[in-house]
Amino acid sequence: MPKDFLSVADFSADDLWSMADRAASLRAAHREGKHERTLEGRTLAMYFEKPSLRTHVTFEAGIAQLGGHGILLKPEQIGIGSRESASDVARALSRWVDVLMARTFSHALVEELAAEATIPVINGLTDLLHPCQAMADLVTIAQYRKPQDAAIAYVGDGNNVVNSLILLASVLGLRLHVATPPSHRPTAEILERAKPLARESGAEIELGEDPAEAVRGVDFVYTDTWTSMGQEAEAAERREIFRDYQVNDSLLAHANDARVMHCLPAHRGEEVTAEVLDGPRSIVFDQAENRLHAQNAILEHLLAR
Secondary structure, eight states, X not given: OXXXXXXXXGSOHHHXXXXXXXXXXXXXXXXXXXXXXXXXXXXXXXXXXXXXXXXXXXXXHHHXXXXXXXXXXXXXXXXXXXXXXXXXXXXXXXXXXXXXXXXXXXXXXXXXXXXXOSSOEEEEEOSSOOHHHHHHHHHXXXXXXXGGGOXXXXXXXXXXXXXXXXXXXXXXXXXXXXXXXXXXOOOHHHHHHHHHHXXXXXXXXXXXXXXXXHHTTOSEEEEOOSSOTTOGGGHHHHHHHTGGGOBOHHHHTTSTTOEEEEOSOOOBTTTBOHHHHTSTTBOHHHHHHHHHXXXXXXHHHHHOO
16 A cells, blocks of 8 residues: 555555545544544644645544644745755654645655655645545545446646546546646646556546537536636636636536536636536535545545554
8 A cells, every 4th residue: 555645546446445435434424423533642744835724624623533633834834945855854754743744836845755754645735736635526426426427527727636636537447528728738747647547447538628518418517716826927817718618507508417516715707607606516515525534534544554
């Protein structure tokens, strides 16, 4: 079993299904006010370079519910790259805590922390990948339909969210349609990594530019913000590039009764209309809830050894 959770593609299909099933069990117990203290006495360090609501709250609440403790680390306190090297930080933390979660801009930084640490390192988000969100998405889809029988469409920016969805679908043999402008396709290295995985699993990954074609007949329509953290200077340009990729009632008319997904935070009126995001098709807050349970399952998987 891999030591770290940097990408969903680091794990086998059996591991991912096992974590998804465990997350569903944890969700059911949580809704009854019950929490198994499977990680009693364990400590999670949480390093944040980017602002966070869901990642911060769900990891800190999650480790507490499992009987452990979370410690928040901020860049100005740690000074990776200025005050201290990533290698020294990883080696020191390995002597003090049981697991590290890092939410950074650079994916290479998370890889360096994982390479030097002797404890598990979890990718809480990088500019390249968002594997914890992908696991929560899998758990959410499974609430409504057997994922192997579902068709999923992603419409919008070829960012870290869709990169992780592509890897998830490729490992698990899922059907995923992706529509992005040609200038903002998913990352080439992710597409190359996904190809042999998809061949082995039988996944159907379709890439295109037409959002209406991508959502035709699917069960889930997924989108994300057009301007991610660190891209704020490009916001006006991106609104023009992506204006035909808005998830609205007109687009959903091609998707039968598809449910709508969004990892949040959302910009109502840009990538998705308020009517759709707050409407009966929306399952975005199921996704948000499942961040807690998916990550608890990941923590258990890495630490209950």
